Amino acid sequence: MSILDDPVLVLNRAWQVATFLPVRTAIVTTMRDMGSVLDPETYMLMTFDEWSTHEPKDHQWIKTAHGQIAAPQIIVLKKYGERPPRSLNFTRPNLYRRDDHSCQYCGSQLPAADLTIDHVLPRSRGGGLTWENAVAACKDCNSVKADQTPKEARMTLRRQPAKPNWTPKVRVPQKADTFPSWHPFLAKEGVAV
Secondary structure (H helix, E strand, O other): OOHHHOEEEEEOOOOOEEEEEEHHHHHHHHHOOOEEEEOOOOOOEEOHHHHHHOOOOOOOEEEEOOEEEEOOOEEEEOOOOOOOOOOOOOOHHHHHHHOOOEOOOOOOEOOHHHEEEEEOOOHHHOOOOOOOOEEEEEHHHHHHHOOOOOOOOOOOOOOOOOOOOOOOOOOOOHHHHHOHHHHHHHHHOOOOO
16 A cells, blocks of 8 residues: 555644545645645644645655655645534444344344344335334344334334434544544544544
């Protein structure tokens, strides 16, 4: 893997974590004057031209036709004031997390491998795969309920399914522990490194 593919922490103009980009994209962003490189030692913002002549400590270097430049670790966007909205996708792991890894009919707490997704209103009757129509269920309860509504199967839901009110955290690349310059910003997000 090339240095150009390494992750760069991207902060919005309020210095909140926005996302991560590869070094190559971060460099293009600063070259187009859409962001500035943050010197992790002094917290000074630098243009691409300033950064290309800067020699920070503990950085990886990118060889160029005219020498070398330090690979940025953090950039700050100039025209972006808000964090991108982080919507919670409907996925099997998120559904199981919402339902505390327990069957919503019998209450058994189980590992993900032993859980299934049950459609409260069966798909054959128009029930979709949505937060409001899906619950975690053990294989036995799902088999008993089969193609019926809970009422028809004489089964009671432990709680009414709804979209969770939590939002996903920032996905931090695996290399996060190699960049101590990221730690103060990730700590504000509640992400332990």
